[in-house]
Amino acid sequence: MSQENQERQFTLQRIYTKDLSFETPNTPEIFRQEWRPQINVNIENKVQDLGEGNIEVALTVTVTAKVGEKTAFLVEVTQAGIFLAAGIPEEEMGPLVGIYCPNVLFPYVREVVSDLVTRGSFPQFLLAPVNFEALYAQQMQQQQGSGSEH
Numbered sequence: 001m002s003q004e005n006q007e008r009q010f011t012l013q014r015i016y017t018k019d020l021s022f023e024t025p026n027t028p029e030i031f032r033q034e035w036r037p038q039i040n041v042n043i044e045n046k047v048q049d050l051g052e053g054n055i056e057v058a059l060t061v062t063v064t065a066k067v068g069e070k071t072a073f074l075v076e077v078t079q080a081g082i083f084l085a086a087g088i089p090e091e092e093m094g095p096l097v098g099i100y101c102p103n104v105l106f107p108y109v110r111e112v113v114s115d116l117v118t119r120g121s122f123p124q125f126l127l128a129p130v131n132f133e134a135l136y137a138q139q140m141q142q143q144q145g146s147g148s149e150h
Helices: 002-007 090-119 132-147
Strands: 009-023 038-051 054-067 070-086
Touching (some): 009 054, 009 090, 038 090, 054 090, 070 090, 090 132
Antiparallel strands (some): 009 070, 038 054
16 A cells, blocks of 8 residues: 555646737727726636646636727637646546646736736736636536436
């Protein structure tokens, strides 16, 4: 049993910005309007097996700000990390890649989004903290619900 515990390893190898996009399709006209944006935030998490115990977790955040019907800005950032997962039982991998990894990546993606919005000369925008544990639990409920419909 102690040998099994020694083999368990979950470490961060690298964090990087995998993709980013920033669009301001209605500038400069949008700057003349009163800044009362409707903000929509979408978060997606993807996992890819890289082999030899390495996995890539990619957290994509898309933020759309509209003033009326016009898009002020659209930001999409994918922040990724490579993690080494060795000796981790399959049942523990879900929470690691669905909760722990996004929690590690989120501060980085938050900083990139904020920086891009500021560089676009819009008021500072900070993503609110995200409860990845609740999102993961919701995903699990949806998966179970779709498998057992009456």
